[in-house]
Amino acid sequence: MRLCAKQTQASLPLLHSPLSSTVTHPQKGHLFSLTSNTTTAFRNLEQAMRAADARMMGVSVLGRRETVILRHPDDCAAVSRDQETYGKANTGWRHLERWLGRGLVAESDVAHHAAVKEVLLPAFKAASVKGFVPLFAEVGEELADLIEGAAAKDPSKAYDVRNACRRATLDVIGKAAFGFNFGALGYAAARLREGRGVEEGGGGAAAGSAGAVTDAQIGDADCDVIGIFDAVLFPAMILLFELPFPQFMIPGIDGYFKGIEKLDAVIAKIIAAKRVGGPAALEGGDILSFMLKAQAAGNDVITDKQIRDELQVFTLAGSDTTAATLSFALYELSRHPEVQEACAAEAAALLGDGPSRGASSAALQSQMPMLTAVINETLRLYPAATEYVRCTTKDVVLGGYAIKAGSFVLPSPYSTQRHPDYWPRPDEWLPERWLPQNAKELAPHADKAWFPFAQGPRACIGRYFSVLELQTILAVLLRRLRFGRVEGYDAVTCENFTLSTVDGALVLPATRAR
Numbered sequence: 235m236r237l238c239a240k241q242t243q244a245s246l247p248l249l250h251s252p253l254s255s256t257v258t259h260p261q262k263g264h265l266f267s268l269t270s271n272t273t274t275a276f277r278n279l280e281q282a283m284r285a286a287d288a289r290m291m292g293v294s295v296l297g298r299r300e301t302v303i304l305r306h307p308d309d310c311a312a313v314s315r316d317q318e319t320y321g322k323a324n325t326g327w328r329h330l331e332r333w334l335g336r337g338l339v340a341e342s343d344v345a346h347h348a349a350v351k352e353v354l355l356p357a358f359k360a361a362s363v364k365g366f367v368p369l370f371a372e373v374g375e376e377l378a379d380l381i382e383g384a385a386a387k388d389p390s391k392a393y394d395v396r397n398a399c400r401r402a403t404l405d406v407i408g409k410a411a412f413g414f415n416f417g418a419l420g421y422a423a424a425r426l427r428e429g430r431g432v433e434e435g436g437g438g439a440a441a442g443s444a445g446a447v448t449d450a451q452i453g454d455a456d457c458d459v460i461g462i463f464d465a466v467l468f469p470a471m472i473l474l475f476e477l478p479f480p481q482f483m484i485p486g487i488d489g490y491f492k493g494i495e496k497l498d499a500v501i502a503k504i505i506a507a508k509r510v511g512g513p514a515a516l517e518g519g520d521i522l523s524f525m526l527k528a529q530a531a532g533n534d535v536i537t538d539k540q541i542r543d544e545l546q547v548f549t550l551a552g553s554d555t556t557a558a559t560l561s562f563a564l565y566e567l568s569r570h571p572e573v574q575e576a577c578a579a580e581a582a583a584l585l586g587d588g589p590s591r592g593a594s595s596a597a598l599q600s601q602m603p604m605l606t607a608v609i610n611e612t613l614r615l616y617p618a619a620t621e622y623v624r625c626t627t628k629d630v631v632l633g634g635y636a637i638k639a640g641s642f643v644l645p646s647p648y649s650t651q652r653h654p655d656y657w658p659r660p661d662e663w664l665p666e667r668w669l670p671q672n673a674k675e676l677a678p679h680a681d682k683a684w685f686p687f688a689q690g691p692r693a694c695i696g697r698y699f700s701v702l703e704l705q706t707i708l709a710v711l712l713r714r715l716r717f718g719r720v721e722g723y724d725a726v727t728c729e730n731f732t733l734s735t736v737d738g739a740l741v742l743p744a745t746r747a748r
């Protein structure tokens with residue numbers, strides 16, 4: 235672990251002075267220490283940078299590549315905006331080629347990425363995604379049914395809302411992006427009716443390393459795509475670290491490859507169903523239809539392979555990220571009953587007896603200020619992507635520090651969004667900081683120190699989609715349910731590709747009297 239000590243611009247040193255700190259990183263540990271440290275490295279790094287009041291910090295991963303974590307908003311913005319100097323080529327994404335191919339998030343060729351993004355952007359604009367509100371509300375109701383069903387069985391039993399949220403967001407992405415029902419919530423509801431639990435697994439790193447891929451028929455009601463994800467995510471995260479001999483070094487790597495095969499089978503099935511349906515099947519407003527229509531119109535960027543890759547990317551990027559935000563929001567709401575009641579009142583006033591059909595994110599924001607504040611604050615304290623990675627294409631000086639060509643630089647939403655220089659009371663979950671009357675005092679630098687969706691040309695394409703999804707599902711849930719605190723329980727964060735928890739996100743749900 236090394237700290238980028240402040241150096242004079244004149245000397246332009248390429249050295250970083252050593253830091254003795256408690257931060258552990260996979261430099262020389264054996265396999266078990268490696269895996270456990272990797273899942274909590276983001277937390278240790280944030281604390282070490284804060285203790286040292288460091289602008290950035292360098293770590294060495296297995297002694298291979300210099301890796302620098304950034305927590306200054308200007309550095310994060312500079313890296314995010316300049317693709318020529320801070321590219322995606324050579325970053326760990328290429329190790330996930332078998333899975334994500336050259337889909338948007340993994341593509342390193344700037345021109346190809348820009349061409350694909352230009353085609354897809356219209357489908358993700360705020361005006362386009364508002365058409366999905368009825369779908370978000372429908373899935374929100376199904377999620378509420380599942381949670382309510384579990385609570386009815388045993389009202390005193392702590393409920394892991396995280397896995398339920400993962401199921402909901404997977405169903406949303408299936409229906410909205412592909413016009414396909416993964417049936418993830420239906421699978422859990424059926425198991426609950428049979429008296430068999432599916433939510434006990436936790437869904438964190440431990441579940442990921444278990445490597446269980448179901449043999450269920452893909453795309454049918456008894457298929458558990460969440461189970462496939464559990465097998466894929468953890469080895470995928472470790473693959474990003476460029477370990478030598480991954481086939482021997484990474485626990486669960488067989489489950490990773492089998493899982494990708496299964497996901498590929500699901501995706502082939504989804505695309506085939508669309509093509510068989512002819513032009514009528516392309517009128518559903520989903521993103522796959524959008525791509526197939528672009529292809530039929532002669533757009534040569536959208537090849538069959540590109541469509542397959544994007545579907546893999548959307549399944550990944552569009553589900554666990556939003557699920558993490560949703561479940562952390564419910565967890566924090568369970569600990570802040572007064573905020574929860576304010577949100578429930580907003581939801582009741584807005585939704586009345588039915589979902590707000592066709593509302594835009596901006597409209598919901600003005601009508602649900604507290605609920606929107608809850609989402610912003612949850613994304614601040616628990617950004618699903620704690621860091622994102624770029625690779626320097628030449629020697630650079632960033633924020634006064636010299637960094638060698640070929641180094642990884644990681645803008646860190648997690649560390650920047652907890653930085654005491656930019657956030658008063660940084661570790662407190664305080665949704666009210668986002669209300670206009672408090673912003674000056676409690677969120678004075680939000681415009682530059684809050685970027686959970688990244689920034690610049692590689693910023694998240696799904697931002698409006700996911701915020702609208704979160705607003706709608708949270709409103710539907712809070713109108714029907716109250717989430718109580720589980721005494722003595724504090725969620726422990728870890729990383730399982732996206733921000734996760736070691737032990738789920740436990741709450742005590744109860745039906746609200748209406």
Ligand code: HEM
Nearest residue numbers: 338339551552555556618619622687688692694695696700
């Ligand atoms: C709370 C939810 C979400 C968060 C916090 C989030 C965060 C991010 C971040 C930080 C990046 C940049 C990654 C990088 O540069 O390596 C990103 C990229 C991306 N996200 Fe999201 N995301 C969310 C939801 C979604 C959704 C719902 C979708 C799709 C429906 C989506 C699709 C994508 C895609 C395709 C990219 C790659 C964009 C590009 O490279 O041009 N994300 N996201």
